[in-house]
Amino acid sequence: MIDTKSPSATTTRAQELEVVPVRNYGRWVAAIASLMALVGLVGSLAKNDNLRWDIVGDYLFADLIFDGLATTLWLTAAAMLLGLGLGTLIAVMRLSSSPVLYGLANAFVWVFRGTPLLVQIIFWGYAAALYKYVKIGVPFTDITFFQAETNALLTPAIAALLALGLNEAAYASEIVRAGIQSVDPGQAEAAHSLGMRPALTMRRIVLPQAMRVIIPPMGNETINMLKMTALVSVISAHDLMSNIQDVYAQNYQVIPMLVVASIWYLALVTLLGVPQAWLERHYGRGTTRAGHVSPFRRLLGGTVERLGKNSKEQSR
Amino acid sequence: MSTPMVRAEGVRKHFGRLEVLQGIDLTVERGQVCCLLGPSGSGKSTFLRCINHLEKVDGGKLTVDGELVGYRQHGDRLHELREREVADRRRDIGMVFQRFNLFPHMTAVENVMEAPVKVAGVSRAEAREQAHALLEQVGLGDRAGHYPAQLSGGQQQRVAIARALAMKPKLMLFDEPTSALDPELVGDVLDVMRQLAADGMTMVVVTHEIGFAREVGDTAVFMDEGVVVEAGDPRRVLVDPEQERTRAFLSKVL
Numbered sequence: 150m151i152d153t154k155s156p157s158a159t160t161t162r163a164q165e166l167e168v169v170p171v172r173n174y175g176r177w178v179a180a181i182a183s184l185m186a187l188v189g190l191v192g193s194l195a196k197n198d199n200l201r202w203d204i205v206g207d208y209l210f211a212d213l214i215f216d217g218l219a220t221t222l223w224l225t226a227a228a229m230l231l232g233l234g235l236g237t238l239i240a241v242m243r244l245s246s247s248p249v250l251y252g253l254a255n256a257f258v259w260v261f262r263g264t265p266l267l268v269q270i271i272f273w274g275y276a277a278a279l280y281k282y283v284k285i286g287v288p289f290t291d292i293t294f295f296q297a298e299t300n301a302l303l304t305p306a307i308a309a310l311l312a313l314g315l316n317e318a319a320y321a322s323e324i325v326r327a328g329i330q331s332v333d334p335g336q337a338e339a340a341h342s343l344g345m346r347p348a349l350t351m352r353r354i355v356l357p358q359a360m361r362v363i364i365p366p367m368g369n370e371t372i373n374m375l376k377m378t379a380l381v382s383v384i385s386a387h388d389l390m391s392n393i394q395d396v397y398a399q400n401y402q403v404i405p406m407l408v409v410a411s412i413w414y415l416a417l418v419t420l421l422g423v424p425q426a427w428l429e430r431h432y433g434r435g436t437t438r439a440g441h442v443s444p445f446r447r448l449l450g451g452t453v454e455r456l457g458k459n460s461k462e463q464s465r
Numbered sequence: 466m467s468t469p470m471v472r473a474e475g476v477r478k479h480f481g482r483l484e485v486l487q488g489i490d491l492t493v494e495r496g497q498v499c500c501l502l503g504p505s506g507s508g509k510s511t512f513l514r515c516i517n518h519l520e521k522v523d524g525g526k527l528t529v530d531g532e533l534v535g536y537r538q539h540g541d542r543l544h545e546l547r548e549r550e551v552a553d554r555r556r557d558i559g560m561v562f563q564r565f566n567l568f569p570h571m572t573a574v575e576n577v578m579e580a581p582v583k584v585a586g587v588s589r590a591e592a593r594e595q596a597h598a599l600l601e602q603v604g605l606g607d608r609a610g611h612y613p614a615q616l617s618g619g620q621q622q623r624v625a626i627a628r629a630l631a632m633k634p635k636l637m638l639f640d641e642p643t644s645a646l647d648p649e650l651v652g653d654v655l656d657v658m659r660q661l662a663a664d665g666m667t668m669v670v671v672t673h674e675i676g677f678a679r680e681v682g683d684t685a686v687f688m689d690e691g692v693v694v695e696a697g698d699p700r701r702v703l704v705d706p707e708q709e710r711t712r713a714f715l716s717k718v719l
Contacts, residue, residue: 338519339566339625343580343632344556346549353583357570435570435612 204405208396209412217392218413220306224388225375227310232317232374233367239322240329254322261319267380269316273308274384309381309388317374324366328359360432368425372418379410389413468531469494470636470667471516477524478511485511487691488525493669493684498662500678500699501671503688504714509671512688513638516669517558518551529558530635556584559629563641565621567613573600573624574609577631585632592631599627603657619650623657630661637661639670675718679703687711 194200208214242254261269277299286293303311332355340350379390389410397406471493478486485508493499501509514520515527518535527534535551536543546554567576577596581587587595600606603623613621622642629637639658643651655677662668662681672678678685678699685699687706695708706712 333566335562335564335566336568339560339562339568341519341552342517342555342558342560342638343628344552344584345580346552349583353579354568358568432570435572435614 199404200408201402201405204400204402205408205412208406208409213392213396214389214409214413217387217389218417220387220391221375221378221389222417224306224309224313224378224381224386225371228313228317228378229371229374231310231314232321232370233325235314235318236321237325239318240325243322243326244329258319258322261316266312266316266377267383270309270312270381271383273303273312274305276303276308305381305384305386308384309378309386313374313377313381317370320370321367324363324370325359328361328363329355331362332358357432361429361436364425364428364432368421368428371425372421375417375421376414379414467495468528470497470530471499471669472528473512473525474527475525476512476515476522476527478508478515478520479523485691486515489688489691489693491686491693491696493667495667496665497683498668498670498681499684499686500682501669501686501688502673502675502678502703502714503694506690507688508691509686509688510640513640513669513671516636516638517555517560519560529554556580556632557634557636559632559634559637561622561625561629561637561639561642563644565613565618565625565645567621567625567628569613572610572612573605573616573627576613576624577628580628581631596627596631599630600624602630602660603627604653617650618646619653622646622654626654626657626661635667637666637668639668639672641671641673643672643674673718675703675715687714689714 195202239254239257242250243258245251245254280299283295283297283299283302284293285295336354336358337350340354345353378388381388382391382394385391393406393410397403400406469492471491473489473491476486476489476491477484489508489512491499491512501513503509511520515522516529516534521535532554533543534554535546537546537550538544567573568579571579574593574596577599578589578592581592581595582589597606597609600609603626605620605623605627608616608620608624613624616624622645626642642658643654646654651674655674658668658670658677659681670678670682682699684696685702686696687694687702687708687710689710695702695706695711702711703715706715
């Protein structure tokens with residue numbers, strides 16, 4: 150029988166009750182234990198004389214390091230540009246209805262994605278052993294428009310750029326293709342029905358929407374590229390890692406020099422997050438109703454986000 | 466009598482082995498509103514898409530304003546048009562889609578301005594002014610700066626109509642413009658279309674709105690399985706049809 154009149158504990162008004170959150174004792178213990186481990190690790194690193202922080206300090210802002218940084222940066226930028234440009238071309242070829250273009254694009258991706266980057270870098274570094282001269286002319290005739298010695302053209306930096314850029318193109322083409330295919334075909338139809346030609350439709354309607362899908366993985370690719378430039382030290386392209394190796398080959402301070410390299414790579418990768426967040430915001434316009442998170446907030450990561458969480462939820 | 470706006474003679478279309486259109490004959494005169502009705506899969510949307518060459522016609526003859534769709538005639542040879550030539554001919558045929566297909570990365574006013582600026586070469590200032598006037602005309606003057614995601618379905622569809630009108634089309638195609646809308650939003654879109662018809666726009670409308678077809682349509686065309694079953698005055702075809710098939714369809718949707 151249900152008695153609705155008589156007061157009981159269950160009918161007390163909700164506001165008067167105290168809410169006790171779940172107490173995760175296990176989680177607290179785990180947090181304390183891992184914090185202690187971290188403090189121990191940092192402490193032992195700080196006290197370890199073999200780390201030689203004085204050498205880290207000496208070289209962190211050395212000219213040689215800045216020269217290497219400059220090479221690493223332009224190599225990253227140029228290889229990404231080459232990769233994205235060529236990758237977009239290959240993506241369009243793979244979406245083409247011509248079997249020849251499609252096949253060529255597939256073959257390119259097959260080769261450059263299917264062999265190790267390190268192998269490709271060394272290959273380009275030693276390409277002069279395969280062709281002593283580079284000639285451009287009409288095949289099977291003596292007509293030559295351009296001729297040069299391979300070694301003069303393929304400096305270590307150019308070889309590094311080719312290796313990184315061509316390899317990147319293979320990956321970028323897949324990302325761009327996925328981006329283009331993610332756009333609703335109705336968008337292109339709407340553009341066509343307004344009289345927009347195919348190239349204009351691609352540039353104004355399809356690609357800007359594809360960018361939303363393309364940018365996050367391309368951001369990853371850029372971060373990867375920045376770090377993969379370290380591989381070109383095998384052909385001494387004078388990037389950051391090459392110069393670091395040159396130094397520790399002389400002073401034998403391998404670990405301190407690797408710390409210098411790590412600090413710079415970490416700093417650059419962190420900075421790369423800013424333009425990525427900015428681009429994501431730019432191409433994400435129109436997709437959300439709520440306000441956007443500024444790049445600086447993104448850079449500072451979870452902390453600010455968590456502080457701002459309440460106000461953001463209210464605005465949704 | 467002037468050339469009809471749309472003339473179809475024995476238009477055929479197949480997807481693989483499936484014959485979607487099996488010889489469509491149809492004429493839409495200038496200033497007329499022609500409503501295409503019929504069950505799903507009857508080929509009415511495919512036929513509409515053939516009119517602006519979003520689908521390629523496989524047989525028969527289809528002309529818009531006296532010009533062959535998708536081909537150029539030289540003597541007794543038909544030359545297929547290049548994509549850019551097809552695009553140029555689509556300029557003055559407006560189309561409204563069931564799923565709106567607004568450009569999500571542009572605001573309402575930018576959606577409407579896009580084609581006049583990029584295709585017709587109108588100056589941005591002039592296009593903006595015209596776009597605002599068109600949005601006003603469809604009752605969305607205060608929504609110009611909104612992105613499509615911030616608009617209701619009915620509002621999006623009215624922006625889509627304004628976008629199509631911005632190219633000053635001589636013919637408007639509507640592909641089930643109200644089918645994706647909540648029932649209470651249908652009225653606003655139909656009102657805009659009613660006004661367009663009253664202003665003398667030539668329209669071909671694929672629709673399930675029998676009431677709209679009866680009230681606004683100059684002709685109603687009932688299609689089933691890729692053929693025209695019955696065509697004529699909507700007040701006859703949709704009230705007292707001659708064909709049994711039409712009658713069966715109407716009894717189900719009314």
